[in-house]
Every structure is written in C-alpha cells, then in structure tokens.
Amino acid sequence: MKRYIFLSFLAAAIAVQAQDTYMNERLINNSSDVIGTSRYVGMGGALGALGADMSVISWNPAGIGLYRKNDIALTFGGLWGKSSIKEENKGTGTFDQAGFVINMKTGGETCPYINFGFNYQKKINYNHNFYAYNDNLGGLSQMDQVAELTYWDNGTENLAGLAIDRDFLNSAIDDNGDKYYYNYYASYSNKYTHHSEGSLHSFDFNASTNINDRAFLGLTIGVDNMHFRELTCYEEFGDGDYALSRNCRVSGTGVNVKLGTIVRPFEESPFRFGFVVETPTWYRLRNKTWFDFGYDIDQTKALRSDLPFNLRSPWKVRTSIGSTVGSTFAWDIDYEFAAYAGTNMGYPELEYADGSTSGNVKDRAMNQFTRDNLHGTHTLRIGTEVNATKNLAFRLGYNLSTTAYKKNIGFDQFNIDSRAMDYATGTNYMRLGNTNILTLGAGYHAKKFYVDLAYKVRHQKADFYAFDTRFTNSETGDPVFLNNVSVDAPELINATIEPADVNLTRQTITCTLGFKF
Secondary structure (H helix, E strand, O other), X not given: OOOOOOOOOOOHHHHOEOOOHHHHHHHHOOOOOOOOOHHHHHOOOOOOOOOOOHHHHHOOHHHHHHOOOOEEEEEXXXXXXXXXXXXXXXXXXXXXXXXXXXXXXXXXXXXXXXXXXXXXXXXXEOOEEEEEEEOOOOEOOHHHHHHHHHHHOOOOOOHHHHXXXXXXXXXXXXXXXXXXXXXXXXXXXXXXXXXXXXXXXXXXXXXXXXXXXXXXXXXXXXXXXXXXXXXXXXXXXXXXXXXXEEEEEEEEEEEEEEEEEEEOOOOOOOOEEEEEEEOOOEEEEEEEXXXXXXXOOOOOOOEEEEEEEEEEOOOEEXXXXXXXXXXXXXXXXXXXXXXXXXXXXXXXXXXXXXXXXXXXXXXXXXXXXXXXXXXXXEEEEEEEEEEOOOOEEEEEEEEEEOOOEOOOOOHHHOOOOOHHHHHOOEOOEEEEEEEEEEEEEEEEEEOOEEEEEEEEEEEEEEEEEOOOOHHHOOOOOOOOEEOOEEOOOHHHOOOOOOOEEEXXXXXXXXXXXXXXX
C-alpha cells in the first residue's frame, strides 16, 4: 500500500527524542528517589527535622548542625530492576555516598558548636533496562512521522537528514514544483530496546551551627556532575523492515546553594521543625549522539549530533516536622515542592545564518513548551526509627512523589521553533507516573564504629510512545491537504497507537560503614 504523508506545520518534532522537555526532566528530577547513607534511605530520606546524618547535608543543611562528634562514612550496595535486557543486566553494583563531618567546639554558650562537612552522594541513578512492544500499528510507521519532520528540518545532525541520506524515504515534486518526502511502506509491529546507565553525582560542602541548642542553621554549596549514557534500538516490522540504533551521551556540571534551618520551639520538648530553600542548579551540559540504521553503531560511519546547552533546574522548598520519644523512638515527616514548570533551557553560544553569534541564548520555545506541559511536583517523606536495644535500631520509611507531567497534554497545540529540534535523533518519548518508595533499615553501633543496612523498593510506571501519531489527525475525518500533498490512505486519518506500559520498578540494598570519634 503506497501512502503519502502530509507535511504539517504542527511539527511533531515536539515528540522527537532530542534534548527536550522529556529528556531534561528525566535528567534532573532527583525528587523521585532516595539515595544516600543506609540510615537516610532506611528512613525514607525523612530526616529534615531530626538531622544528624551525613546525607541530610543535601536535604536540610541545618541537620549537620546537630552533630556532636566527628563522623566518617561511606555507602555501597547493589540494585536490580523489574525489567532487564540481558541476564547480566539484572543487577549492578553501586557506590552511593562517601563523606565526613568535622565537629568544632567553640567554647561559647550561645553558639557551642560549628560543624563543617563534605559529602559525595548520588542524586539520580540512570540505570534502566526495558523492552517496549507494540504488535498493533495498523499500518502506521515511524517513517510517517520522519517524513513529516523533513518539512521542519532535514539537516545532517538529525533523524530526518539520516532518513534522506540512507534512502529510507521516497521523494516527489508537488504541484508547486517543491520537493517533498513520503513514506512508502506500511508497518504492523515494532520493538524498542532501551539501556541507560550513569549517575547524577553531587559534591556538597557544608557549614552549620546552632544557637543555644534551640535553633540550627546550615548552608550547603553543591557541585553536580552528570554522566548519562543511553543505548537504544528501534525495530519495525512490516512491508519494509528496519532497525534504528542510537548511542547518546550527556555530560557536564552544575552548581546550587541550599539554606536550611531547624528550630526546637519548646525548651522542654524534643519536637522540632525545619525549613529549606534550594536554588536552581545551573548546568552546563553537552549532548553527543551517534545514530544510524542497523543494529550496531559504527561511529566512523554513523551520523553524529553534538549539542552544547545550558539547563536550569527548578527552585525547591522543603518543610519538616519531627520528634523523639526518649531514646527509644523517633519520627519525621518531610514535604517538598519543586516547580518543574520553571525548568529553563538555553545555549552557551548560537551561530546564525549570517555568521553572527550570540552567547547565553534562551530557548524560548522549549521553555514555553515546558511551562505548558509540566507542573510542580509534591514529595512526601515519612520515616520512623526504633531503638530495640542500646546498640540496635530498626527503621521504616515511605515516599510519594507526584509526576511532573500535566494530564491531557495537548501535543498538537505546539509548533516548537527550538534549536534543539535540529538535533532530534529519535521519535520516542515517555511520560513518567507517580513514584512510590518503601524502605526498611537496620543499624548497629559499637563504641565508635557503626554499620547500617537498608532495603529500598522504588515503584514507578510510565507510558512509552515509539512515535507520535499527531500527523494523522483531522478534525473532519476527511483526507488532509496541505501544500498540495495529500494522504491517499483515508483509513489512517485519525489513526493512533496505544502507549506501551513500562514498569520502572527497581530494588536496592545498601550498606554504610562509619566511624564517629
């Protein structure tokens, strides 16, 4: 069946896998996970009011002010996911944290301690493996969308240009004498294989103190280091079988500041509350992607997309309450709001057609798309700790983090005039759902040494789309005409494909070894 695909100004590039809203949110949203010391993880990260743990340096800087001794700790373990591609990918080791706190006694009554801390900690673990199948394409093909994208841009650093260069699209001349491209083949099923790895690391430097043991203040300067790698293969089966492979790498650094406080309002009560403001993280990043048709990437022959860009994460605010019951029981409840609609993207330098350049240019179209499609996330953390004996403690924690994506997103409303779309190398996108985390922990300390263990199960589902079918839409249901190019397969008008359900559930076991003196 020969099918011509109309060329629309409703550029489906908004759904193309590029450095876009979907990828940006995925790279920087650390609100939906808990990584750190095993005590921190065992309590679900809910230590914003209790403090006195190395990993609280990144959640509430004032928590380091509760230290009365020096502390050294490191955390390691393993993780495995619900879905895997190969048997050897079911589990992998992880090194999550290493740091120290120096406690300095001032000798004063008003401010008896000043503490300094440093902590390396993972913020996001990018390790994910999954398959996504769809055996009911009904004749639709990824190349239908790629044909449409040739109208938007068919440069040498994106998928549209690759499809033309490798003769995966046919061409014709319309009634106006203009050249256009169309997909010749119908497809009936596809398979998408995904493997990603790497981490977002944070190096946090902290200074904190207290006032009369009633108010604790802390400041943390964080330096982030991002290393993300993604290997994907999209396979399509029908009249013309093919495979499209990608090797994507994103790396760079960022910096942020966190200011926090913990207050014990009642002199005779251990009850306390905390409040934190975290600035955006200002990232300077680079996306390098090699892509080609086939099952393996030969970097000497594949096309390469290379995009330096800036990314600014959202502001975050946190509040906490917590208390202890003697030396037996402790509890903590934390809440965070992160304004992901305020995520901003730009470029360190842009070169225009006339040869002129501009520095630090905002991507206004992409930023507007982000504001229209993302909203703030709400994260609730609850943690408890029971000291069964003088040396043995047990912990339980729970997290709920809401999705950053709005419901009923109208992708067809946007014409994204974004430079990032010139570097689009795939057509898939994924909308992440809410995240639920359950944690269990135990700790044992003897004199100056301590060891903590934690188990975490993180549950999250997502809707995965191999490509967007917005190009099939018609308000009337009749064949669409644009620039004298028609769809001569009316049965595909308003055709669509259902998303594949992806289960991103994974489990982690960690161990922390520490020494207090």
